Amino acid sequence: xxxxxxxxxxxxxxxxxxxxxxxxxxxxxxxxxxxxxxxxxxxxxxxxxxxxxxxxxxxxxxxxxxxxxxxxxxxxxxxxxxxxxxxxxxxxxxxxxxxxxxxxxxxxxxxxxxxxxxxxxxxxxxxxxxxxxxxxxxxxxxxxxxxxxxxxxxxxxxxxxxxxxxxxxxxxxxxxxxxxxxxxxxxxxxxxxxxxxxxxxxxxxxxxxxxxxxxxxxxxxxxxxxxxxxxxxxxxxxxxxxxxxxxxxxxxxxxxxxxxxxxxxxxxxxxxxxxxxxxxxxxxxxxxxxxxxxxxxxxxxxxxxxxxxxxxxxxxxxxxxxx
Amino acid sequence: xxxxxxxxxxxxxxxxxxxxxxxxxxxxxxxxxxxxxxxxxxxxxxxxxxxxxxxxxxxxxxxxxxxxxxxxxxxxxxxxxxxxxxxxxxxxxxxxxxxxxxxxxxxxxxxxxxxxxxxxxxxxxxxxxxxxxxxxxxxxxxxxxxxxxxxxxxxxxxxxxxxxxxxxxxxxxxxxxxxxxxxxxxxxxxxxxxxxxxxxxxxxxxxxxxxxxxxxxxxxxxxxxxxxxxxxxxxxxxxxxxxxxxxxxxxxxxxxxxxxxxxxxxxxxxxxxxxxxxxxxxxxxxxxxxxxxxxxxxxxxxxxxxxxxxxxxxxxxxxxxxxxxxxxxxxxxxxxxxxxxxxxxxxxxx
Numbered sequence: 001x002x003x004x005x006x007x008x009x010x011x012x013x014x015x016x017x018x019x020x021x022x023x024x025x026x027x028x029x030x031x032x033x034x035x036x037x038x039x040x041x042x043x044x045x046x047x048x049x050x051x052x053x054x055x056x057x058x059x060x061x062x063x064x065x066x067x068x069x070x071x072x073x074x075x076x077x078x079x080x081x082x083x084x085x086x087x088x089x090x091x092x093x094x095x096x097x098x099x100x101x102x103x104x105x106x107x108x109x110x111x112x113x114x115x116x117x118x119x120x121x122x123x124x125x126x127x128x129x130x131x132x133x134x135x136x137x138x139x140x141x142x143x144x145x146x147x148x149x150x151x152x153x154x155x156x157x158x159x160x161x162x163x164x165x166x167x168x169x170x171x172x173x174x175x176x177x178x179x180x181x182x183x184x185x186x187x188x189x190x191x192x193x194x195x196x197x198x199x200x201x202x203x204x205x206x207x208x209x210x211x212x213x214x215x216x217x218x219x220x221x222x223x224x225x226x227x228x229x230x231x232x233x234x235x236x237x238x239x240x241x242x243x244x245x246x247x248x249x250x251x252x253x254x255x256x257x258x259x260x261x262x263x264x265x266x267x268x269x270x271x272x273x274x275x276x277x278x279x280x281x282x283x284x285x286x287x288x289x290x291x292x293x294x295x296x297x298x299x300x301x302x303x304x305x306x307x308x309x310x311x312x313x314x315x316x317x318x319x320x321x322x323x
Numbered sequence: 324x325x326x327x328x329x330x331x332x333x334x335x336x337x338x339x340x341x342x343x344x345x346x347x348x349x350x351x352x353x354x355x356x357x358x359x360x361x362x363x364x365x366x367x368x369x370x371x372x373x374x375x376x377x378x379x380x381x382x383x384x385x386x387x388x389x390x391x392x393x394x395x396x397x398x399x400x401x402x403x404x405x406x407x408x409x410x411x412x413x414x415x416x417x418x419x420x421x422x423x424x425x426x427x428x429x430x431x432x433x434x435x436x437x438x439x440x441x442x443x444x445x446x447x448x449x450x451x452x453x454x455x456x457x458x459x460x461x462x463x464x465x466x467x468x469x470x471x472x473x474x475x476x477x478x479x480x481x482x483x484x485x486x487x488x489x490x491x492x493x494x495x496x497x498x499x500x501x502x503x504x505x506x507x508x509x510x511x512x513x514x515x516x517x518x519x520x521x522x523x524x525x526x527x528x529x530x531x532x533x534x535x536x537x538x539x540x541x542x543x544x545x546x547x548x549x550x551x552x553x554x555x556x557x558x559x560x561x562x563x564x565x566x567x568x569x570x571x572x573x574x575x576x577x578x579x580x581x582x583x584x585x586x587x588x589x590x591x592x593x594x595x596x597x598x599x600x601x602x603x604x605x606x607x608x609x610x611x612x613x614x615x616x617x618x619x620x621x622x623x624x625x626x627x628x629x630x631x632x633x634x635x636x637x638x639x640x641x642x643x644x645x646x647x648x649x650x651x652x653x654x655x656x657x658x659x660x661x662x663x664x665x666x667x668x669x670x671x672x673x
Contacts, residue, residue, distance in 0.1 A: 255494030255531025280496015
């Protein structure tokens with residue numbers, strides 16, 4: 001590919017079409033500048049966050065990560081509560097979002113007539129277009145109170161013997177946060193899964209059907225294994241979204257601390273603590289500690305993303321072998 | 324799509340750094356006298372209703388355009404320390420460390436109001452009686468039901484239900500939190516030991532929400548909720564708030580008279596100008612015990628010293644007449660006397 005492109009350029013030059021060549025160069029320079037600037041920004045930004053957090057890093061060291069403390073009065077800070085809150089809310093969101101997304105994707109690719117696919121698919125993806133601050137407001141005004149008045153009492157009646165579903169219903173807590181996150185993840189993962197299922201070769205599923213498999217057996221035996229690694233990557237991308245979401249979570253999680261065992265209780269995530277406290281932070285150490293939280297979040301998000309890319313790469317390589 | 328997670332992470336951090344830079348970015352030309360007739364300020368939300376009345380009135384009176392961003396007390400302190408605004412504003416007085424960091428700042432008490440204790444108990448009337456000790460116990464998690472004997476005893480004849488108390492606090496750094504926790508620290512030894520005073524503290528129990536709108540929003544939707552917000556906010560939103568017991572053992576509602584009474588406990592103002600009128604002595608039987616001054620922060624060397632002096636002078640004199648409608652009480656004489664001296668310290672930088 002590259003050699004042919006390379007061969008053509010001098011040919012253009014010989015033909016006297018110099019303006020093309022200059023245009024190409026400008027185009028090349030612009031695109032290169034755009035990508036380099038992005039790469040540079042990521043590196044510079046990561047450096048800046050870590051550098052700004054240096055005060056807290058020096059004072060608390062790595063033990064900041066497993067310390068439970070956030071006391072601006074006594075100037076004692078640690079991140080474990082928020083890592084716990086981040087992990088738990090994101091995990092619950094994924095637990096619900098993954099099967100729902102796969103179901104939506106299967107419905108849209110395998111089970112529906114074409115004329116339904118378009119509108120339903122568009123509507124699901126429109127969910128992703130709702131700004132998170134609006135989802136958060138809806139969480140405060142409608143969804144949170146509904147959860148506190150109906151969903152949580154119901155869960156407590158039926159499943160109250162499990163600690164995570166016990167306690168007093170509250171409109172702000174981990175459950176509303178996890179459910180709002182679910183709503184934000186579903187459009188992303190479902191559209192990715194849909195793309196994956198639509199790439200399953202027709203002959204494979206037709207073959208399975210021809211052998212007498214039911215539709216469910218075809219999906220289980222052909223579509224899901226074929227799209228499997230891609231689904232894992234899609235879920236990881238959704239996870240990244242859940243880790244990083246700040247505004248909507250801040251609005252519904254209730255800014256608690258500690259390790260609540262019940263999902264009804266307030267907690268806090270890394271992103272949400274950063275969003276709610278940065279502006280009002282009064283001491284240098286508090287600002288540094290907030291940036292330390294930002295650095296931890298950055299690392300977690302980068303790892304999630306790299307993991308997703310690694311899965312995709314492996315997936316593509318194995319696909320290459322088949323073909 | 325692949326970059327979504329990365330992008331979000333990047334954006335989160337970008338927001339963080341922007342918050343720091345944004346304060347400065349918005350007003351980065353503050354120090355370089357872009358236009359002669361403008362002043363830029365940032366800080367507390369608590370005095371914002373009053374400041375937003377001042378801005379058009381002062382523009383009319385003097386032709387100077389004042390811009391104010393209500394970004395919170397902490398943000399105001401940070402902005403004036405970095406000199407990215409012409410003046411800052413904070414409800415919490417600067418700590419000695421913050422004064423040192425600010426390198427030549429004066430703190431000028433320029434408005435006076437109170438924090439209301441707001442509750443939502445179905446069927447309960449306005450003006451429920453509460454003692455400082457009870458409020459502290461609710462926020463410490465040791466009094467958990469509205470029909471607790473302590474509350475019942477104070478409010479005979481009020482039908483208090485067997486309802487869980489949900490304390491709600493500000494999750495963002497806030498001068499109102501400072502005022503409220505200062506009150507609890509001064510009245511409850513346990514609170515002082517366990518929590519202390521600050522714009523954000525480590526709350527032992529309850530639910531957090533952003534801003535006055537956030538906390539009152541949670542309380543109005545949670546039966547049994549209790550929270551705190553500036554009294555003007557509580558009044559305009561028709562929320563029920565408590566009579567709080569003062570040192571003279573009297574239960575008072577936040578209002579102009581009771582805020583004035585608290586402010587009259589102020590003696591001569593000295594030093595940095597930090598005044599606490601929280602829980603005033605019992606010689607003020609009418610005083611509402613959670614009243615507070617809010618401060619303007621100005622550099623002693625400012626390129627816009629002249630405009631700054633004039634504006635702050637106007638705010639503490641003519642500007643005070645806008646206060647009562649918003650439940651900001653007029654500044655007492657001793658405070659004004661101190662303010663005049665402070666204003667003189669603002670000198671043109673060379």
